[in-house]
Amino acid sequence: MNFAENQPIYRQIARRLEDEVVAGAYGEDERAPSVREYSALLGVNVNTVVKAYDTLAQDGTIQQRRGMGYYVTPGARQAILARRRDDFLSRRVPEFVSEMKRLGVGVADIKDAFERPDHLGTVRKEKAGQHTVIAERRDHLGEVAEDRPGQRPGAADTI
Amino acid sequence: MIKIQNLNFGYRKAWPVFENFSLELPEGKVYGLLGKNGTGKSTLLYLVSGLLRPWSGTVETDGYEARERRPEMLSEVMLVPEEYDLPAISLERYVKINAPFYPNFSRELLEGNLREFELGGDINLGRLSMGQKKKVIISFALAAGTKYLLMDEPTNGLDIPSKAQFRKVVAASMTEGRTVIISTHQVRDVDTLIDHVVIINNREVLINSSLDALASSYRFEIRQSGAPADDVIYAEPSLQGNYVIARGQGSGDNSFVNLELLFNAVTVGALNVQQ
Numbered sequence: 001m002n003f004a005e006n007q008p009i010y011r012q013i014a015r016r017l018e019d020e021v022v023a024g025a026y027g028e029d030e031r032a033p034s035v036r037e038y039s040a041l042l043g044v045n046v047n048t049v050v051k052a053y054d055t056l057a058q059d060g061t062i063q064q065r066r067g068m069g070y071y072v073t074p075g076a077r078q079a080i081l082a083r084r085r086d087d088f089l090s091r092r093v094p095e096f097v098s099e100m101k102r103l104g105v106g107v108a109d110i111k112d113a114f115e116r117p118d119h120l121g122t123v124r125k126e127k128a129g130q131h132t133v134i135a136e137r138r139d140h141l142g143e144v145a146e147d148r149p150g151q152r153p154g155a156a157d158t159i
Numbered sequence: 160m161i162k163i164q165n166l167n168f169g170y171r172k173a174w175p176v177f178e179n180f181s182l183e184l185p186e187g188k189v190y191g192l193l194g195k196n197g198t199g200k201s202t203l204l205y206l207v208s209g210l211l212r213p214w215s216g217t218v219e220t221d222g223y224e225a226r227e228r229r230p231e232m233l234s235e236v237m238l239v240p241e242e243y244d245l246p247a248i249s250l251e252r253y254v255k256i257n258a259p260f261y262p263n264f265s266r267e268l269l270e271g272n273l274r275e276f277e278l279g280g281d282i283n284l285g286r287l288s289m290g291q292k293k294k295v296i297i298s299f300a301l302a303a304g305t306k307y308l309l310m311d312e313p314t315n316g317l318d319i320p321s322k323a324q325f326r327k328v329v330a331a332s333m334t335e336g337r338t339v340i341i342s343t344h345q346v347r348d349v350d351t352l353i354d355h356v357v358i359i360n361n362r363e364v365l366i367n368s369s370l371d372a373l374a375s376s377y378r379f380e381i382r383q384s385g386a387p388a389d390d391v392i393y394a395e396p397s398l399q400g401n402y403v404i405a406r407g408q409g410s411g412d413n414s415f416v417n418l419e420l421l422f423n424a425v426t427v428g429a430l431n432v433q434q
Contacts, residue, residue, distance in 0.1 A: 008413040043326025044351045046333050
């Protein structure tokens with residue numbers, strides 16, 4: 001795994017496990033990889049993984065069960081998405097908005113980009129196999145998630 | 160524990176490598192031993208494993224004076240030198256000859272490591288490339304199960320995918336109480352593996368600190384040129400702005416420790432951390 005330099009490694013590891021929980025690689029109430037397994041998989045010092053798991057346990061994403069290792073907490077997926085949504089709205093949207101203002105980009109431009117079908121197509125393609133994530137997004141955006149990935153003509157199967 | 164006290168050593172009388180040098184490395188950690196070429200990184204590893212003897216002062220490894228090379232110590236110390244020759248025999252035979260010196264040697268680990276490195280089958284040690292030899296010797300060293308594992312520039316000669324494999328096999332073989340010292344100037348290859356960094360320069364220990372402590376006392380970040388720099392200890396230009404080391408604000412919001420930047424800062428004298 002390659003790590004970015006703008007964040008401590010333990011955070012990046014925690015984020016990776018969160019991503020995997022969101023994607024359903026580790027279901028709720030299922031066993032998460034052990035510290036040792038994860039450290040070997042990523043080629044990272046065991047103590048760094050311990051630190052990552054500590055923050056995940058503090059956030060309630062995983063729980064340690066005595067003698068059995070770590071398990072994904074029921075409801076963790078929703079909680080992660082809620083936290084990320086909060087973070088997105090409170091931190092990234094304001095940055096985005098001030099950049100919009102600086103560049104003279106209007107809400108209409110954004111709305112336009114937002115509703116462009118090929119834009120959604122791109123998202124869908126990147127998240128292929130993660131239907132639930134898309135449903136989540138669209139729910140959140142107040143849209144009805146009625147069409148399934150791959151059904152929109154020219155969306156999921158084009159390059 | 161590795162305990163070095165008032166060490167004096169050199170290869171020539173007029174040119175000591177270490178003068179009154181002291182260093183203690185508690186067990187159970189992965190140490191990154193960094194230093195410019197010729198600062199004595201390899202020499203230190205040889206002294207710790209008993210291959211060299213101090214002029215004066217003591218080097219204790221696991222409670223034994225390393226210079227005495229007692230079997231009890233040697234069976235718990237493994238050194239992977241930077242360069243070595245392997246005999247032109249089969250791996251099978253090599254293992255048969257060498258494994259008995261290491262009571263905790265694990266065949267299973269050896270095979271797992273070789274598999275990770277994509278080496279398998281009947282290996283003739285005489286017919287391997289330098290990189291492959293390195294993989295074999297590292298696989299064997301990790302499988303030996305010694306309490307102390309010293310590796311001198313282990314990623315030299317490894318190609319890019321092998322470096323990731325190297326990190327995996329080392330991470331997988333870290334057991335409780337095991338002490339690993341990796342001497343390197345290729346810090347990028349090991350920066351996710353180590354939890355403690357020792358930097359030596361001009362016969363002195365300039366940094367001896369856990370990465371955690373560094374991450375909470377200092378911030379490693381990119382700043383736009385022209386941004387306030389009151390707290391900046393060291394800066395290097397980068398494509399995005401200046402890559403700086405600044406005094407941390409004790410927010411507990413840990414930073415990514417950029418070892419390269421740290422190393423450069425230390426060798427120009429901008430920073431000195433002892434714990």
